Amino acid sequence: MKKTLYLKFLLAYLIFGCFGFVVVATFSSNLTTEHVKRESAETLYKEATLISQTYASKLYNNQITLESATEQFKALSTYMSCSIWLVNPSGTVVINSAENVDVNNPKVISDFDPSVTLDSYYTVGDFFGEFSDEMLSVFTPITINYKIKGYVIIHKPMEDIYESSNSILNITYVTLVLLILLSLIILIFFTEIFYVPLKKIIEATEQFASGNMHYEIPVESNDELGHLSATLNYMASEVAKSEDNQKKFVANVSHDFRSPLTSIKGYLEAMIDGTIPPELYEKYLTIVLNETERLTKLTNSLLTLNNLNMKGMVLEKTDFDMNEVIRNTAATFEGICQQKQIMISLILTGETMFVNADMSKIQQVLYNLMDNALKFSHNDSTITIETRSKNGKLFVSVKDEGIGIPKDSLKFIFDRFYKTDLSRGKDKKGTGLGLSITKEIIHSHGEHINVISTEGVGTEFIFTLPEVEMEDEI
Secondary structure: OOOOHHHHHHHHHHHHHHHHHHHHHHHHHHHHHHHHHHHHHHHHHHHHHHHHHHHHHHHHOOOOOHHHHHHHHHHHHHHHOOEEEEEOOOOEEEEEOOOOOOOOOOOEOOOOOHHHHOOOOEEEEOOOOOOOOOEEEEEEEEEEOOEEEEEEEEEEEHHHHHHHHHHHHHHHHHHHHHHHHHHHHHHHHHHHHHHHHHHHHHHHHHHHHOOOOOOOOOOOOOOHHHHHHHHHHHHHHHHHHHHHHHHHHHHHHHHHHHHHHHHHHHHHHHHHOOOOOHHHHHHHHHHHHHHHHHHHHHHHHHHHHHHHHOOOOOOOEEEEEHHHHHHHHHHOOHHHHHHHOOEEEEEOOOOOOEEEEEHHHHHHHHHHHHHHHHHOEOOOOEEEEEEEEEOOEEEEEEEOOEOOOOHHHHHHOOOOOOOOOOOOOOOOOOOOOHHHHHHHHHHHOOOOEEEEEEOOOEEEEEEEEEEOOHHHHO
């Protein structure tokens, strides 16, 4: 049988209850009885001392008669619910409050020994065989002129002591039952507040382990368990999203590889079987070459993205002039700009602007952003590259006057292979990885990249780089 945490708590609860009753029935019972016995003996000793100093002393000093002393003893006996004796050192019973004493033939206690109390002032037992039941007997000497004339002895049945002890124990038992009931309430509270949510979390982890990452933990408390549940739900959603992205990634890669391969295979087969005549070979071989370049570009992009995603990627950071990098990158697009009659406007801060970054990767970022801007810009438009310095950061902006990005697509543009519906017609050779690579490069530098776009108006990408202090430039 599988032992669960809840069963362990139940077992601990039952053990607590059983041990509680055992302790009360044995240890607490003995302590309570002993306490009541000592309290009763102390009270009786005070009464016996008072009697020995008053009625008993007066009797031995002939200040009162035996009959008068006997009446007083009986009255006190009735009041105290005890038996009071006056006994001579020889063991002769002079007064017995429970019965009349025959003066001519008094009772003599055999083997009477006042030292039976040892270091105490009371003893428990049948009092030298005088009682059939167990009694608590308290001794007090009657001293006159420094001589012991007799003893006042008060007897109280131990049954009365046990009854008093049991009444106290009953209160203890009731208290224990209330504590057990209270602990039961706590156990129920624990079950609802802790165990049930924990069981749901365990069930959810089993679902996650089986591959069901879309399972959601139904725990909505605001405590640590609720936070744990929310964290696990978020983790599962991220894992599910990652799996979906992985499937989408594989599908996109397969599609982007299949299309050019199918085209290459088709043209080559047509050349072999004679469908394409020799005089057209150059035309179709050019198409095949373009498709192979497309495959090479896609492969290189995938390798670049994979390297950027690797943990511990080493950046070759140096201090370089960002203005010069921008001018050189813009110059590489001069031919395309002339064909489309697009002007590149540079609005740069200062003659030089030094930053600390990996120059080759930042060149790739600029190239990707400018390539995108040229693809989606209208003829006779302007692409503006601007830099602004603020709070130790250099803000680099690449802005076009092209088709823009739909509002619903803005949050997806950095995803791998993503293309908007507007861009598919203008970017037939694109892989959909350029912006993903751009984002990974900027994030690997610990910086940020943002996009602002209005459909039909244009798009602006802005990224940041850390500036280098002027004294570091010298």
